[in-house]
Every structure is written in C-alpha cells, then in structure tokens.
Amino acid sequence: MGYEFSAADVDFLTSAAGRSALAEVGALPLTAASRLADVAAARKIVPDFAAAVLETAVLRRKAVAKLSSSDDWLFTDAALQQATPSPVAEHRARRLRGRDVHDVTCSIGADLTVVARVARRCIGSDVDSVRLRMARHNASAAGVDPLLVRADALRPSTGDTVVVADPARRDTAGQRKWRAADLVPPLDDLVDAYRGRDLAVKCSPGMDFDAAPWADEVELVSLDGQVREACLWTGSLATVSRRATVLRTNGPEWTITSDEPDDCPVTPVGAWIVDPDGAVVRAGLVRHYAARHGLSQLDPHIAYLTGDRPPPGIRAFEVLEHGHYSEKALRAVLRRHRIGRLEILVRGLDVDPNTLRPRLKLAGDAEATVVLTRIGHTPTAVLCRAHATT
Incomplete structure (x- = not known):
C-alpha cells in the first residue's frame, strides 16, 4: 500500500x-x-x-498519466490509485456548477480541487488528518481555496449542500472490495446519514447496482475506451435512471440514456460487428445504442451488435466470414486467410483467448480479429478486419 x-x-x-x-x-x-x-x-x-x-x-x-496540473502535489499511494482521472472529474463536476458542495471523503483533494472551480461554495472533509494536510497543499497548488475540516463522513457537519462522496474501495492489504457493505464508509450507512440530501457517490463500475436501490440515476463513465467509474446520483442531480457517458482525450464525448428508444431487432450476422463501449454495456443500454445507430443484436442476451454501417468515431469490425465455432473449424479458416496475428474477442462462451491462441498455430502475414460468441445455443466464430470509423 x-x-x-x-x-x-x-x-x-x-x-x-x-x-x-x-x-x-x-x-x-x-x-x-x-x-x-x-x-x-x-x-x-x-x-x-x-x-x-x-x-x-x-x-x-x-x-502525470491520470491527473492534470499535479506536478507539485502530494499523494499517498492508495489515494492516487483511487483518484478520478481529471477528464472524468471535470465531467462529473459540471452537474455541480453553481451549487454549494461538501466533499465528505475528500482525501488528498483530487476531486475537491476540480469541484471547487465550479461550485458556489466548496467544503472538503476527511477523518485522515495527514490527507487533509495534503489536500490543503494540493488545493493551494491548484489555485483554489475550499474550506477544509476534519470530520467523519457518517456524522454530517453541513446542511443544505450537495454531498459528494468517494468511499474507499480497497482494504488495508490493497485488495479491491466490490460489495457496497464493504466500502469505507459502507454505502448504506452513508446514504442513511444524508437521507433527503442531493448525493453524488463515486463507485466502482463493477459494483452490483441493484445493491443501491436508493440511487435515482446510475451513470457509467469511460475514458478512451476504459470504463473508469460509476456515479450514483440522487435528488435534483438525477435526470434519468441510467446513463452512459463516453469521454475521449482527443475526440468528441457523447452520452446515451435510458430515456432513448430501445427498439432494435435480432438479426443474423451483417456486414459489420460492433462491440459497444464498456460504459454502454455496464449501464445496460446496448439496445438503446443499437436503436440510435440502426444496428441489431446477434442474440438478445449478448452485447455484440451488427449492421450494414457502423457508427462513426469507433473501432468496428468488417465481417470476412462466419460460421459454427470449433477450434478445428477456426484453425482451417485462419489457415485459408493466412492469419499470423489474431485478436480474439469473446462474449457468451467459456473461452480463454490466451489459452486458445497457441493452439490455433497461427502462420501467415495477415492480421485479423475473431469474435467468438453465442447466437442462441450455437457457438459462433466471426472473422473480421478491424477499422477505425470516421
């Protein structure tokens, strides 16, 4: 640690x-x-x-790879691991603009300094006096001046503020904790302490959101293709029940919500395979994404989509051929196409790409992607060529 x-x-x-x-x-x-x-x-x-x-x-x-303007900051290893990447923190802070905000688990101030730039008034508190000292230094280095106090997150010390919280998700040995009850402070206790207040609670994207029925909105956020966090919003901060937000360091950002249509058909493999961003999948908005872009599902329970034209600005897969999956059949297809470099994507089948790859005995000068999935009860292999769409 x-x-x-x-x-x-x-x-x-x-x-x-x-x-x-x-x-x-x-x-x-x-x-x-x-x-x-x-x-x-x-x-x-x-x-x-x-x-x-x-x-x-x-x-x-x-x-440097995670936080902007942190050259002069102080950290602990655990606090840096849990700190929100700057683009994600800035996205979340936009909903807090002009509000009075209390970050009740401010730690070394990574989120606090971002919120302080847009909030009307900003307070940070933590039970760890050393991290508070670091937060005070980091806030000064960032050019903001939030009020900092030592306080237990489960003992409210402000009223009429939006409450921002980021419960610790690792134990003393550094192991990740996934259950809401194992967070520090426990999620239900935190919610009980601020019942009736507007809350923004940062959580792991792998959490079981059914364990947080009090959340009015669940937002999943990805950055450059990696799902970074979930934020649970309550009260006036929430606008829809589910949201996926996709951020790019050097590109446009977009969002999709549960308020959008989700009517998409299930069809055979088309000209393209689309693997939706992980935030869309974790938010349960695959059908909404498909409906927006005129795509269909290969199987109603699998997140892979297909269609004649992929959405712009993503990495999509042009279908070369497809058929029933078995190792023997796949080896034959790969030999025929002279595939020497192969990306293996799996969803819906119990296949380990790292174990499978050496058994395929790849040989050739071509490169491809194979999508291994289940369509109904049929194991299916789809050989593709990856493209960055514009």
Whole structure:
C-alpha cells in the first residue's frame, strides 16, 4: 500500500528544504531497475525524510498519466490509485456548477480541487488528518481555496449542500472490495446519514447496482475506451435512471440514456460487428445504442451488435466470414486467410483467448480479429478486419 506518511513528512515536503529535495530526487531515474541506487541517492540528499521524498517523487510521475496540473502535489499511494482521472472529474463536476458542495471523503483533494472551480461554495472533509494536510497543499497548488475540516463522513457537519462522496474501495492489504457493505464508509450507512440530501457517490463500475436501490440515476463513465467509474446520483442531480457517458482525450464525448428508444431487432450476422463501449454495456443500454445507430443484436442476451454501417468515431469490425465455432473449424479458416496475428474477442462462451491462441498455430502475414460468441445455443466464430470509423 506504499509508504505511510506522517504529519511531519507533509510539513517537510511543503517547506523550502522539502521542495529542494523533491527537485533533486525527482531528477533520478526512479525506475524498477534503479530502485536501490535511487534509495541510496535519496538518503544522501535528505537523510531524515528520504522515504517520504522518494515516495512522493515516484507518485508524482505516476500521477502525470491520470491527473492534470499535479506536478507539485502530494499523494499517498492508495489515494492516487483511487483518484478520478481529471477528464472524468471535470465531467462529473459540471452537474455541480453553481451549487454549494461538501466533499465528505475528500482525501488528498483530487476531486475537491476540480469541484471547487465550479461550485458556489466548496467544503472538503476527511477523518485522515495527514490527507487533509495534503489536500490543503494540493488545493493551494491548484489555485483554489475550499474550506477544509476534519470530520467523519457518517456524522454530517453541513446542511443544505450537495454531498459528494468517494468511499474507499480497497482494504488495508490493497485488495479491491466490490460489495457496497464493504466500502469505507459502507454505502448504506452513508446514504442513511444524508437521507433527503442531493448525493453524488463515486463507485466502482463493477459494483452490483441493484445493491443501491436508493440511487435515482446510475451513470457509467469511460475514458478512451476504459470504463473508469460509476456515479450514483440522487435528488435534483438525477435526470434519468441510467446513463452512459463516453469521454475521449482527443475526440468528441457523447452520452446515451435510458430515456432513448430501445427498439432494435435480432438479426443474423451483417456486414459489420460492433462491440459497444464498456460504459454502454455496464449501464445496460446496448439496445438503446443499437436503436440510435440502426444496428441489431446477434442474440438478445449478448452485447455484440451488427449492421450494414457502423457508427462513426469507433473501432468496428468488417465481417470476412462466419460460421459454427470449433477450434478445428477456426484453425482451417485462419489457415485459408493466412492469419499470423489474431485478436480474439469473446462474449457468451467459456473461452480463454490466451489459452486458445497457441493452439490455433497461427502462420501467415495477415492480421485479423475473431469474435467468438453465442447466437442462441450455437457457438459462433466471426472473422473480421478491424477499422477505425470516421
């Protein structure tokens, strides 16, 4: 779970001497191969706080891929792992614009600093005094000034504010927790503490949302093709029962909701196969997505879609041929097409791509994708060529 920071560590890291030490240690290689040399160098540069400085320098490098404007921030390893990527946090904060907001599990302030830019008034609280010190520093580095207080999330300390919460989803050993009752604080206890208030609760996208019947809206958010989080909205913050939002670092974002039509047929394999974004699948909006784009399902219980024309701006699969799936039949198809590089997509069948691939004995100079799925009770293989649509 990483180094355990103390209040003294934070005080040093935010001092002139600490900033100087961080600059020197931050210039070290900081790779797995250089770990022993980096530790030795850090101990020479700053003997009394070598571990804290070295951990901070490493975490700042990790944060670059996740958080914008975090070069001067302080982190713990667990807090950085749980922090929302900046584009996702900015998307969520748009609903909070102009509101009075209390982030009751603010941790090191990754979400708090984003919300503080758009909220009318912003308060952050946490039970961990060290993380609060880090949040105060990070807020200052981000150019915002939310009120920060130490408080238990289950003991409301404000009234008439929107409540934002991000319950911890890992135990002390770093293992992920999926059940709502195992979060810290437990989800039902959190909701009971703020019953009647507008809530925005960040959760794992893998959570069983049936365990949160109090949520007026469940939103799944993906970033660059990876499902990043679920947000459970209540009260005036909710607008539909289900929503999928797809964000792109360098491209347009879009959303689809349960209010849209979901009338799509089930048809045989067409010219294209479309694998909807994971946020759409997790939100249960595959049929809505199909209806929007004139697609159909291969099977009413499988998320793969088909049609004559794929939606723009996605990676879709042009069908080369398809038929009943067996390893023997698939090997023959791959030999005929001289496939030497193969992407294997599976849904609805008990097939492990990593186990299957060496048994296929690929040989050739062509590249393809095979979609393995079930249509009714029939195992089916669809050989495709992937395209980025425009």
